[in-house]
Amino acid sequence: MIDVNWLAFSPPLTLLISASFIVIFALFVTDTRISAVLSLVGLFISFGFTVVLFSQVQDAGMVSSFGLRYLADSMSLGFNMVIVLGAVIAILISFDYLRRTGLEHPEYYPLILLSSTGAMIMAAAGDLITLVLGLEIMSLAVYVLSAWRQNSRESEEAGLKYFLLGAFASAFFIYGIALTYGATGHFDYAGIAGVLAQESFNQVRLATLAAMFLLTGLGFKVAFAPFYQWAPDVYTGAPTAVTAFMSVVVKTGAFAGLVRLFTLLIPNISAVFVQVLVVVLLLTMLIGNLAALQQRGIKRMLAYSAVAHAGYLGMAVLAGNLAPSAIVWYLTAYTFMNTGAFAVLTLITDNQDHGDTLERVAGLGSKRPLLAAMLTLFLLSLAGIPPLAGFTGKVLVFGAALQTGYVYLAVVGILTSAVAVVYYFRPIVYMYFRDVEYEPINHTSPATYVAITIAALGTILFGLLPGWWYALLRGGEQLIANM
Amino acid sequence: MIVGAVGVITLKQPVHAALSLVGTLLTLATIYVGLEAHFLASIQVIVYAGAIMVLFLFVIMLLNIQQDPGPGAFKWLRPAAYGVAVVVGLALIAAVTQNTPPLPAPEIIDATLAGGGPEAIGTALFRDFVLAFQLVGVLLLTGIIGAVSLVQRKAVSVQEAETERPLEAVSS
């Protein structure tokens, strides 16, 4: 009989229901700000369920639903929290932003919620079909959001590019699923792992090939090299609020899928896969950081930095049972600092999201000191300067890689982060060490301020007191730990 | 079937290409029959070749898309693409056809798949894939909301948007 644990499934379900409700609601009430508030309520309820589950998980190990096809363990719940956090901040950023830029359309917030739902499903997926569905739910919503600004070439391009390449990559992923099935006869992780672990298993090559295709599909979403090229263009072209959202939530969802899938696959398929992954990560870190060095626009720089951070996160994937906690932790920090940075950007760029070049922020330190200070804080954290959250995240990820023996990976990672410091510092240099060159744009938005405050507090507090969250993430039982 | 597929990617007129894809999909349906997946074969014909492809053709006609403009600015891309594709194709074939175990006896196949009828598929779908099935609904919902949200807006003229052009070019 099918066991359906509704509580386990409640976080995404709540979001789904809220989304549906808001869509219908929007037919009658046109003010999107009410939708935003409703979305926030939905997210909080979802968060509440997550917390309840989380405390259960701490005591009772994993909670699953639909057989082992939906897994609520401390890892997926951790991811859920990050997703909720990212969505909340994104919504706060969007609150005034949409109105200001004329992008107020009723489906915006439902799509954000649906995308978050998809990401949560990816995090909890216990089989490949669920995973790909979650992936598609998340992606389709984000494709649409990227193209949200229809009167802008950039946004339109971003949407179409993202969609075309995304569909292309999904095709690889789906083909990978087919091959996995061919090799193992299963879609569910438990079954796959069972077959792979058998002595008599003789389809290693096919399984490895499948893993490669799966890597291509998910690697596209998290922007691993050489599948990263969409990211800078899409991040730049999409409305900044959407960029903030997808830079964290999409990444979280994709990494959630990646971690569970590959920690399961890696031990049982050809070692060459790990080597390939290592090369991919090296390339990702190198390209992300080096290309970011060239950028004059902060948004685009952050896009490349997102590529680089994907590389760092990927390192933890290799770390076996250390991986989930390290990755969730890192993503928590990343969500705070990255959305924070984008939030600041929305306040200093014009309605077309232009004006994020370095020259434009020159002298911001004296014109808008608080905002500049906040941006500085986020950039420093992204650069991995202690005692901010980004540092601890890096330490955990690199530590995990070192602990599993990927020393040179960690070395390259850290060296490239040294390069990264240069480009993260450049805006700071411009903001503080130069005089004003342009009259700054003076947007104000209480909701965005709230978002920035949350992000800043998170960046600082998680940096100063990293221990409790990590301990929670390590608590409970996780699927991968069993395997 | 391969001819159909090649047609999809070579025919200059989008309508021709789409029709070529329809042909491919229909061929595929026959292959499904040969593989004891009767239900899927029918779905393939009805939903894919029928509904989805009609949608495609509709959009092609609606938007009045003309023939593919040819290689365009990236002349080097096409040969490179062919090269890479040949590598991918050959390597993929080589990889997937290695070490395949022998087929089970036809009786076993028949017994297990039961011709891939709706009943068999339904059982699988609603036992193991019940979550997935639900999620398909969510996915479609998302697709619909997304599509509607994009298409249903009031159009803003491009000129208007273009005059609000950037403070400075983003590229440097």
Added chain:
Amino acid sequence: MTVAIAAFAPLITLLGALTTGLLGKKLKEPWAGIIASSAVGLAFGLACLAFIGLTQTDSVRVPLWSYLQAGGFNLSLGFVLDRLSVLMMLIITGVGLLIHIYSLGYMHGDVNFSRYFAYLNLFVTAMLILVLADSYLLTFIGWEGVGVCSYLLIGFWYGERVNADAARKAFIVNRVGDVGFLLAMFTCVLAFGTLNITEVGEAARGLESGSTILTVIGLFFLLAAAGKSAQLPLQVWLPDAMAGPTPVSALIHAATMVTAGVYLVARSGALFAQTPQASAAVAWVGALTAIVAAATAFTQTDIKKILAYSTVSQLGYMFVGVGVGAYWAGMFHVFTHAFFKALLFLAAGSVIHAMHEEQDVRNMGGLAKHLPITHLTALTAVLAISGVPLLAGFFSKDAILASAFNSQLVAGYGSHLLYLVLLGGAAMTAFYMFRWYYLVFQGEERFDLETRRKLHESPMVMTLPLMILAFMSVVAGYLGLPEFAFTNRFELWLAPVTETAASFAHPPAIIEWILMTLSIAASLGGLGYAYWVYALKNGEPAKQWAQTLGQFTALANSAFGFDWLYKRIFTRPAEQLAAVSSESDKVVVDDGIRGSLTSVGVLSKMFSVFQSGFVRAYALAILSGVALLIVVVLVAGGGQ
């Protein structure tokens, strides 16, 4: 107890320095001098007390405070008041007092009157610390302290670039010596684990004579001593140091500071006595310096520079004394030399004062009748330094000569040759000193009437010290009569401190008498010949010589080209090295790093080229990636 009180002497002079220094120009003119002089006078009183006290006891230790501790190495500061240090104290404070008093007159009217006395008191403080120290480290503190004060006083009139340059040179050359001192200390710690002078001495006694480690320490100390005492090859700074006020030259660059090197060797007697190699090096450095400096003195024309080279030469004698193991003899010459050389300088100061800053002896002459007191006292000193019998210099110099001849310590290193060299040096000394005397005080007057009209004898405050010093120059020698015939009080006094492992041959008294006669002959011969050359022949033979020797004269005139040489092998290369390094530091290191940054930039540009913005190109990149993945799997994906 009375002895220990003397340990307050440095404190008193330090207070003097602080008072005069901090109050500065607020003090009206004579008061700074009076305060400083009374401080030194008080210190002198304490030294006398200690001297009296030490007739009862050998030495008194005054522990101060713990200074360094690291690893097993502990070092506490402390003073030791023994007969050697108190002797030096007496010289320093005694001569120092006289020179302070003299300076009251000499520095009259200088705008920086109180600064001058502050420096002078500070110098006395540092010098007292140097001599009282019970450890090499504290000695070194004083050692550098006197160097700093010397720097300050040489550059006292820093407005003139020459003076500042001279000060700089003195400081830097002294630093070279200081490095020797540091290395000697390091080696001591390495070898013995202590820097306490007594302990080092005892440890050295425990080692085999001639141990390499002792020689190394000894040679490092020699470098240090050579720096401070202006011996070859570090003698170059002292003549330039005459840029300072003349009383400073008298006190620092004649009577006290420059003898610190001698004191150091004498203090380390126990150590040097165990290393004939280092001792011989000391002696030979001294001997060579003695004649090289003497030869240089022949041709100089600056009234103070002649004296400076003479000082260098006499310090050479002292080095021989301590080098051959006759520590008392070296110290004895320090003692007597302090009087007559201070006297010579002060007399020269008096002359310069009278001549209104004229320093060239070619523009003097016949001053005897204008400056009677100065003349008489200067004559006494000239005779004393020349080694005329019965005056102080005779006894001390003769003691050194005899010791050199008899030394067993350096017997293997040409002790007799040393003797001969010194004997020649003695004759040369007599010659150039008489030349000095004659050119300044006798002969025709070679200055204009204007100068002549203004000529005047110096005031009492300046001539009184001259007279006292003259008196001492006569009588000081009687403390150290030759032991083969008389009681040598000086040697006995110092015996507890300088008793040595070094032994001396005791030839029959007749040999000793002959040696003494020889040295008398040398000094009288030198004087006589000089009298012939300058008084009778009016300097003509000297000119002929100069022509005959040609190049050599020029060489001697330039002090044998040490300055010229050092400029080429040290100063200029060092300057060039500094300039080149400074540039290369900017260019090579900096641009090297920048270059690597640029390469990062190029690489990063390369990646942006791929970012064409075209969907199909991106798709190609993806597919290429996949192609590679598949190929990898095909090639290597079989096994687990």
Added chain:
Amino acid sequence: MVPTEYYVALSAIIFTIGALGVLTRRSAIMIFLSVELMLNAANLALVAYARQWSAAGADVALSGQAAVFIILAIAAAEVAVGLGILVAIFRYRASSDVDGLAQVRL
């Protein structure tokens, strides 16, 4: 019966052709068609493997066929959104030439 290898090889060929189509066609809608081709290649492989796995029991074998059903739905949803985006864009630009989408770049 025709062995699985042949079907899988055919699927690989179709997949490659689809991928090639993405690379060579400039029209967005044609690229989209090519992607459909790739998805169908995956479906073909699934069906072929489903037959292959029939020895392992009905659960295993039929799940492959069920997956095809779901992938079909995914394709449908993608089509909805993709065409939506295309239509939206076409309201401003009368071209589906993706090479025109190169405004945003370094």
Added chain:
Amino acid sequence: MSLLLIVLPLVTSLMLWLPMDVLAKRMIAIVGSSLTFIAALVLPATRVDVRWLPGLEAYFSIDSSGAARTLILVAALMVIPTTVVAGQVLERHKGTFLALLLLMQASLNGLFLAKDLVLYYIFWEATLIPSIIMLGVWGGEKRREAALKYLVYAVTSSFLMLIAILALRPLSGAASYRLADLLVATPQLAPSVQISLFLGFAVAFAVKVPLMPLHMWLPDFHEQNHPSGVADVAGTLYKVGAWGFFAWALPLLPAAAASLSPLMMTLAAITALYAAIIATAQTNLKRFLAYASLSHMGIAGVGVFALNATGLSGAMYLIAAQMASTGGLFLIAGMLYARRGSFEMDDYGGLAKSAPTLAAISMFVLFASIGVPGLSNFPGEFMSLMGAYQAFPVLGVVATLAVIAAGVYGVNMFQRVYQGQETTPVNDVSLFEVLVLVPVVGGILWLGIAPSPQLAQIDAQARLGAQRLSVPVHGEVVPENELLPEPSTVPDTAPEETPAPVPEEDIRERMPDTLASTSWSNLQNLVGGN
């Protein structure tokens, strides 16, 4: 209260961000820095140990005993006049500068106090930011280039150290990142592993020491900082490279330290001499001071790599002392700049005539800086060089030659600025300036005349380090059990079994010959005795 040493300046710094009158901010800064100094002076040593990041087994563990106390004390002393000057002379954002200065002090104190490697790293990086901002905001014409250069050097190197830190515990299997736990585990690492890790640390520390050839950021850093010299003072407090070697790299990786110390000491000795020689050719006051300071750090470096208690203590003491002397010189350079608006020495000359007191104080501080005995730098310099000489006589001699060059550059500078033909007269020191310089002069005298109490503290720690490095300490033999690190106090993380101390013979075998015996028979060979 060790925590107070971090919290006091931190809280003061945070208070300064509040909106209030500039004068009030200045007062708060002065009071805060004075309180910190008093706290450092009178409070007894304590330790704090709290679990902080469980995944990494990092602890918030600080301990205010040992050498840290001296460094903190002198730094606190120097911060007081710096706050006074900064509040007076800066043209803009005074409050922010003061806040940054105190923030820097807080993190610097944390850096010295940290007894957990990860915590140490955090403070290490935290010190970087204020110093860069000080340079970038208040700096001179080319401040951005200088800041970028400094940043690249500092960050690249410290990230290398981060790798080493992160790898250290997994590789060694230590129970936590606390020093005590690491000390138990790390000697078990294979020498080759130790060397790789050591190199990671060494690069970071070498940049901060700085050692040739990683020093190029330093002259620009100092030249471009605010002319008043206040930020430079902060720079002189920020000499954490040698500390890193002393407190972490050497004791944790003894085998690597032993085999790499000849190389490192060669670098340090060359740095000492090379920088001193370059300093003689500088005409810009600040560049001059930068190179002079570099030379001092080279000397501290040779002390550290001597690997014996003498050298280690000396190096630490020298670092503390140069805070006062070099810092004082930077303040004086700032005063000169205020008078003449230039750092070119050629624009000065003969100032001693019109400003005798300034000249006297300058000379005093300058002499302290070039190591005249009885003043602050001498004890440290002496012991550093002595330690170096004991370990490697030849390198010791090379480094000692820097003493001569120091004499040259010292008197060069004095002569150019204060002596010679008098240029336009300037004002002598004001009462304000005298007050500023009083702590400097006091510190120099205190450190120079009675170094013993501070050295005793330093020495206790240095001996531990030296014992681990197993270089025979001259004199006494310290009993083994006294020197074993205290085992961790938290039971669940305490190592199950304390590994037996490595027999001394073993370590000696790994060491190069020059180190294995510093007996003077060996020395005889080195000096070529007959």
